[in-house]
Amino acid sequence: MAQQEMKCPTCGGDKFRHKEGSTYRCAYCGGTVIGPEIRRAPAASATQEQTATRRSNKDKTTALILCLFLGGIGVHKFYLGQTAWGILYILFCWTQITFLIAFIEFIVLAATSSEEFDRKYNF
Ligand SMILES: [Zn+2]
Known part of the structure; x- marks a missing residue:
């Protein structure tokens, strides 16, 4: 697994299922853990699209x-x-x-x- 080390504070387990944003669910005890954020692509691609369709930037x-x-x-x-x-x-x-x-x-x-x-x- 390429993911960085993350341990459940409740049971010490190291297997998680991603819930949303930076929230993970422990595969062993089901506790919620805050970890590194995975999904933040939508916002980035939206701004990229906007700058791509705009050729000049007059205010x-x-x-x-x-x-x-x-x-x-x-x-x-x-x-x-x-x-x-x-x-x-x-x-x-x-x-x-x-x-x-x-x-x-x-x-x-x-x-x-x-x-x-x-x-x-x-x-
Ligand atoms: Zn756990």
């Missing part, structure tokens, strides 16, 4: 802050990977229209759910 909060404070010069557009739009914002920021558009975008972005945001920008 909605960061985008919101950039949009609010630097939106008039299109910084949020550069952050979201829409470089062409960002350049347009810089070109037209003297008209101050971009500040108005950025403010509207801020509201739209704030109303966008995280899932929607991921679908749009973290594909």
Whole structure:
């Protein structure tokens, strides 16, 4: 047996049946023993799956802050990977229209759910 040494505190037996998590049942007296955890795979594989489906990792909060404070010069557009739009914002920021558009975008972005945001920008 490759398992590390574990002894039942009640009868000293060394055979156990795994119950769940780090809980084992003694094969001799049936007592419950806390041992090394075996199953923790589900949580790990779930996070792995999530990082695998996400190619980029843009953050909605960061985008919101950039949009609010630097939106008039299109910084949020550069952050979201829409470089062409960002350049347009810089070109037209003297008209101050971009500040108005950025403010509207801020509201739209704030109303966008995280899932929607991921679908749009973290594909
Ligand atoms: Zn026992």
